[in-house]
Amino acid sequence: MVQIKPFNVEQWMDKYETTATHNLAESCSDSLSLNALLSLGGHTLSNLPFPFSSIPLTYGHIRGSPEFRQNVAALYPPQSSNDGLLPALPAENVLITPGAIAANFLVFYTLVGAGDHVIVMTPTYQQLHSVPASLGAEVEEWKLRPEEGFKADVEVLREMVRKPGSDGKGGTKLIVITNPNNPTGVIHPTAALKEIVSIAQSCGNVPILSDEVYRPLFHNPDIPAPASILDIYSHGIATGSLSKAYALAGIRVGWVAARQSRVIQACATARDYNTICVSMLDDAVAAYALSKGIVEKLLERNVALCKRNWSIVDRFFGSGGGIDGVRFKTSYTRSSGGTILFVRLTDRDGVPIDDKSFCHDLHTRTGVLLVPGGFCFGSEFKGYLRMGYACNTKVLEEGLEKIRNFLKEF
Amino acid sequence: MVQIKPFNVEQWMDKYETTATHNLAESCSDSLSLNALLSLGGHTLSNLPFPFSSIPLTYGHIRGSPEFRQNVAALYPPQSSNDGLLPALPAENVLITPGAIAANFLVFYTLVGAGDHVIVMTPTYQQLHSVPASLGAEVEEWKLRPEEGFKADVEVLREMVRKPGSDGKGGTKLIVITNPNNPTGVIHPTAALKEIVSIAQSCGNVPILSDEVYRPLFHNPDIPAPASILDIYSHGIATGSLSKAYALAGIRVGWVAARQSRVIQACATARDYNTICVSMLDDAVAAYALSKGIVEKLLERNVALCKRNWSIVDRFFGSGGGIDGVRFKTSYTRSSGGTILFVRLTDRDGVPIDDKSFCHDLHTRTGVLLVPGGFCFGSEFKGYLRMGYACNTKVLEEGLEKIRNFLKEF
Numbered sequence: 030m031v032q033i034k035p036f037n038v039e040q041w042m043d044k045y046e047t048t049a050t051h052n053l054a055e056s057c058s059d060s061l062s063l064n065a066l067l068s069l070g071g072h073t074l075s076n077l078p079f080p081f082s083s084i085p086l087t088y089g090h091i092r093g094s095p096e097f098r099q100n101v102a103a104l105y106p107p108q109s110s111n112d113g114l115l116p117a118l119p120a121e122n123v124l125i126t127p128g129a130i131a132a133n134f135l136v137f138y139t140l141v142g143a144g145d146h147v148i149v150m151t152p153t154y155q156q157l158h159s160v161p162a163s164l165g166a167e168v169e170e171w172k173l174r175p176e177e178g179f180k181a182d183v184e185v186l187r188e189m190v191r192k193p194g195s196d197g198k199g200g201t202k203l204i205v206i207t208n209p210n211n212p213t214g215v216i217h218p219t220a221a222l223k224e225i226v227s228i229a230q231s232c233g234n235v236p237i238l239s240d241e242v243y244r245p246l247f248h249n250p251d252i253p254a255p256a257s258i259l260d261i262y263s264h265g266i267a268t269g270s271l272s273k274a275y276a277l278a279g280i281r282v283g284w285v286a287a288r289q290s291r292v293i294q295a296c297a298t299a300r301d302y303n304t305i306c307v308s309m310l311d312d313a314v315a316a317y318a319l320s321k322g323i324v325e326k327l328l329e330r331n332v333a334l335c336k337r338n339w340s341i342v343d344r345f346f347g348s349g350g351g352i353d354g355v356r357f358k359t360s361y362t363r364s365s366g367g368t369i370l371f372v373r374l375t376d377r378d379g380v381p382i383d384d385k386s387f388c389h390d391l392h393t394r395t396g397v398l399l400v401p402g403g404f405c406f407g408s409e410f411k412g413y414l415r416m417g418y419a420c421n422t423k424v425l426e427e428g429l430e431k432i433r434n435f436l437k438e439f
Numbered sequence: 440m441v442q443i444k445p446f447n448v449e450q451w452m453d454k455y456e457t458t459a460t461h462n463l464a465e466s467c468s469d470s471l472s473l474n475a476l477l478s479l480g481g482h483t484l485s486n487l488p489f490p491f492s493s494i495p496l497t498y499g500h501i502r503g504s505p506e507f508r509q510n511v512a513a514l515y516p517p518q519s520s521n522d523g524l525l526p527a528l529p530a531e532n533v534l535i536t537p538g539a540i541a542a543n544f545l546v547f548y549t550l551v552g553a554g555d556h557v558i559v560m561t562p563t564y565q566q567l568h569s570v571p572a573s574l575g576a577e578v579e580e581w582k583l584r585p586e587e588g589f590k591a592d593v594e595v596l597r598e599m600v601r602k603p604g605s606d607g608k609g610g611t612k613l614i615v616i617t618n619p620n621n622p623t624g625v626i627h628p629t630a631a632l633k634e635i636v637s638i639a640q641s642c643g644n645v646p647i648l649s650d651e652v653y654r655p656l657f658h659n660p661d662i663p664a665p666a667s668i669l670d671i672y673s674h675g676i677a678t679g680s681l682s683k684a685y686a687l688a689g690i691r692v693g694w695v696a697a698r699q700s701r702v703i704q705a706c707a708t709a710r711d712y713n714t715i716c717v718s719m720l721d722d723a724v725a726a727y728a729l730s731k732g733i734v735e736k737l738l739e740r741n742v743a744l745c746k747r748n749w750s751i752v753d754r755f756f757g758s759g760g761g762i763d764g765v766r767f768k769t770s771y772t773r774s775s776g777g778t779i780l781f782v783r784l785t786d787r788d789g790v791p792i793d794d795k796s797f798c799h800d801l802h803t804r805t806g807v808l809l810v811p812g813g814f815c816f817g818s819e820f821k822g823y824l825r826m827g828y829a830c831n832t833k834v835l836e837e838g839l840e841k842i843r844n845f846l847k848e849f
Contacts, residue, residue, distance in 0.1 A: 033708065033709055033712065035708050035711070036708070036711035036712055039501075039711040039715065040708075040711065042498075042501070043501040043502075043711075047500070055497075057497065057498075059495075060495040060496050060497040061495065061496060062492060062493050062494055062495050062496060063491070063492040063493075063496065063720070064492045064493055065495075066496075067492075074484055074485070074492050075484070075485055081473070082472060082473040082474045082477075082484050083472050083473075083474055084472055084689075085469075085470040085471065085472050085475075085689070086470050086471060086472060086473065086476075086686075086687050086688060086689025086690055087465075087467065087470040087688050087689050088452075088467075088682075088688045088689065089689055090457070091449070091452070091453040092453075127537040127541075127691065127714070127717075127718075128714070128715060130712070130713055130714065130715050131537075131713055131714065134712060134713035143553070143575070156712050156713075159712060160712050160713075163712070165553070165575075272498075276496075277496050278496060278497050278498045279494075279495070279496025279497050279498065279499055279718065279719030279720070280496055280718055280719070280720060281537065281691070281715075281716070281717060281718045281721075298443065298445050298446070298450075299443055301445070301446035301449035301450065301453075302443060302446055302540070302544060302566050302569060302570050302573070303540055303541055303544035303566075303570075303713075304537070304538070304540065304541065305449065305538060305540050305691075306691070307537075307691060308537075308689065308690055308691045308718045308720065308721045309689030309690070310473070310689070310690060310718065310720045310721060310724070311691075311718045311720060311721070314720070
C-alpha cells in the first residue's frame with residue numbers, strides 16, 4: 030500500500046455532511062440544479078440549446094469537447110506579463126478532467142517523481158502536499174502565518190527554492206500555490222504573484238502550479254482581482270473547476286490549463302491511464318455554463334451571494350472582536366476571495382478551543398457542520414474553524430444563530 | 440516526470456476515431472443515447488422516474504448513491520466458492536469511480552508500492568501493467584499464447600507467484616487478470632479461475648484484481664458464463680463499468696467491488712485524493728440503467744447485438760481460414776465474451792502484415808478504423824488486428840466490405 034494519510038477534510042465531510050441540517054462546512058457556492066442553470070438562459074430541459082439526450086453516449090472527445098475547452102480557454106485572455114505579452118490561451122492548452130481534484134492529481138502524477146523537491150504553500154487543501162509526498166517527492170511546506178495575515182512571504186520562498194546544478198538536476202521541480210487560498214479565503218495579489226514568478230524564473234523557470242478553483246470569486250471591493258498564474262508566467266499551470274465559483278459541484282469537470290503545450294501533452298499522456306474522458310452529459314452542461322451570456326450571470330449571482338453572506342458572517346464574528354452575547358473571542362483575516370473563512374476561537378484567557386471536539390459536538394447538538402481547522406489543516410491551527418459562507422443565505426443565518434446558542438452553553 | 444509510456448491504444452483511438460467513418464476499433468457496445476435508454480422503461484426526459492434536473496448539483500453521495508451501489512452489488516449474488524459460501528455482496532463493498540479505468544488505477548494506487556511484485560496476465564489493456572510499473576512495482580507478465588488459444592496456463596502462474604518470507608514480506612502483492620479478455624475476447628472459464636484462486640490462496644491469499652469490464656457479455660452458447668472473481672474468492676477484487684456491456688460509455692461511472700471491506704476502505708482513503716465523487720447526473724442515469732426491469736433489457740439488447748455481429752464477423756474471416764476473394768490468411772481464437780476479436784493476417788507465405796501501417800492506410804483510404812495489435816499489445820502480436828464488432832450492424836457490414844476491397848488492392 031502506498032503511504033498516503035487519510036484526507037482529513039474529505040473524511041470529515043463524508044462522515045457528517047449527509048446528516049447536517051445546516052452545512053456551513055461546504056466550500057461550494059450554493060449549488061444550482063440543472064433547471065436553475067438553464068433558466069439563466071431562458072431554457073428548459075425540453076428546450077435545450079445543446080445536444081443532450083439524443084446523442085449516443087460514447088466516450089466523445091477524449092480531451093474534452095472543443096466548445097468546453099474553448100470556453101475554458103476564454104477565461105485566460107491575453108495579458109502583458111513578466112514574460113512579455115502572453116497571447117490568449119489556445120483551447121489546445123486546456124485539458125478537461127473529472128474535477129479540479131483530478132486535475133491537481135494529474136499534474137503531480139505527470140510532473141513529480143520520487144526524490145523531487147516540491148514546495149507547497151500551506152495551509153492549503155491537503156491533496157496538494159499529500160499526493161506529491163505519496164509519489165515519493167521531498168515536499169517542503171512554505172508556511173503562511175496568521176500573524177502576517179497569511180500573506181505570502183516571498184523571502185521565505187527565496188531561501189527554500191533550489192537551483193539546478195551544473196548537470197541540470199537537483200533543482201526545485203514544482204512550486205504549488207492556491208489562490209484564492211483554502212482554508213483562509215485570502216487573496217494573493219498580482220504584485221506578490223509576480224515576485225513568486227521572479228524567484229521561479231531565477232531558478233530555471235520552475236513551473237508553478239496554481240490551484241485556482243475559487244477563482245474568480247473576488248468580492249472585496251478594496252482589493253483588485255489578482256492575476257491568474259497563466260496571466261503572468263509562461264511556465265504557469267492553473268487548475269480550476271465548476272464546483273466552487275460556478276455552483277455546479279455535481280457535474281465533475283475541471284481542467285488543467287498551461288502555457289507550455291508540452292506540459293499539456295505530458296498530462297494527456299498520463300491521463301490516458303486513469304481517465305479516458307469526462308461525462309458527455311457533464312461536458313455539455315459545463316460548456317453551456319461557461320458560454321457567453323450564461324457565465325456572466327452565473328458569476329454575478331455567486332459573487333453577489335458571497336458579498337452578501339460575507340457581510341453577515343463578518344458582523345456575526347464582530348469583525349474579529351467577538352460574537353455578541355458569548356464569552357469567546359474571534360480572530361481571522363478577512364476572506365476576500367472564494368467562499369470560506371478561517372476563524373480562530375479562544376476563551377477569555379486566550380486559550381483556543383479544541384476544534385475537533387467542538388465541531389463534533391456542534392454537529393451532534395445543533396445539526397450545524399463546520400470544518401475543524403487544527404484537525405484538517407495542521408496542529409498549528411488548533412482552535413480554528415473553517416466556515417463556508419456561500420450557502421443559501423437563510424441557511425447561513427439560521428446556522429449562525431445556532432452557533433451562538435451553542436456557544437452560550439459551551 | 441514519472442516514467443510512464445504512452446498508452447498506445449488510447450492514443451491511437453484519440454488520433455483517428457473522430458475522423459473514422461466506420462469505427463471498428465471501438466470496444467463499447469453500440470452506445471445508447473439517454474432517450475434510447477429511457478425508452479427501455481417507457482420513460483422520457485419529461486417523465487423521469489428519478490430526480491435529475493431539479494436537484495441541486497452538489498457533490499452528493501461521496502462513494503456513490505445508495506441506489507447505484509446497491510444495483511452494482513446486486514450483480515454479485517451469493518455463491519458457493521473455494522472459500523465456502525460467499526453471501527450477497529453488501530452495497531458498502533462497492534465504491535463508485537469515474538469509469539473502470541479510474542477503478543483500476545485506484546486499486547493500483549492503493550495497493551501497490553515501489554518494489555512490490557505484481558503479476559499481470561497479458562495481452563491485456565495496457566493500463567494494467569503500465570500503471571503498477573509507473574508506481575515502481577516489479578511487474579511480471581503472465582503471457583498467454585495464441586497457439587494455446589490464449590488459455591490461462593496455470594502452471595506458468597504457479598512458477599511465477601512468490602510466497603511471503605518468514606517476516607511476511609516479499610510475497611506477490613497482486614495478481615491481475617482480465618475476464619473476458621481484452622484484446623482477445625477469450626473467456627477464462629470458472630474451472631481455470633478456481634485454479635488461479637488456489638494458487639493465490641497457497642501463497643497467503645494474494646489478492647486477485649479481475650478487470651471484468653466486458654462482463655456479462657457472454658454470447659457463445661457452447662461456453663457457460665464464467666464466475667466473477669467475487670463469486671469464488673474472498674480476496675477477489677472486481678472492477679467494472681457501464682461502458683462496454685451496458686452501452687453507456689459517455690457516462691463516466693465504474694466501480695471497485697471487493698469481498699474484503701478493508702480493501703474498499705483503503706481504496707476510499709486513497710480515492711479522496713483524486714476523485715471526491717462522480718457526476719450526480721451520471722450516477723442517477725447509471726442507477727436507472729442497472730435497476731430491475733431495465734438492466735435485463737439492456738443486456739438482452741447487447742448480448743443479441745454481439746451474437747448477431749459475431750456471426751457476421753466469423754463468416755467474413757472464414758472462421759479463421761481466410762477472407763473470401765482476397766489472398767490473405769486469417770487466424771484467431773473465437774471471441775466468446777465481450778465485444779472484440781483479435782485476428783492475425785498473414786500473406787500466402789505466412790508473413791504477418793505490418794499492423795500499424797496497415798491500420799493507418801486502411802483509415803486513410805477507406806475511413807475504417809481498427810486497432811493495430813502489434814503496436815498496441817506488444818511486438819509478439821505483429822500482424823494482429825483488434826476489431827470491435829458490437830457496433831451498429833450496418834456499420835459493421837459496410838466496414839467489412841471496405842476492408843475486403845482494401846485487401847484486394849493491398
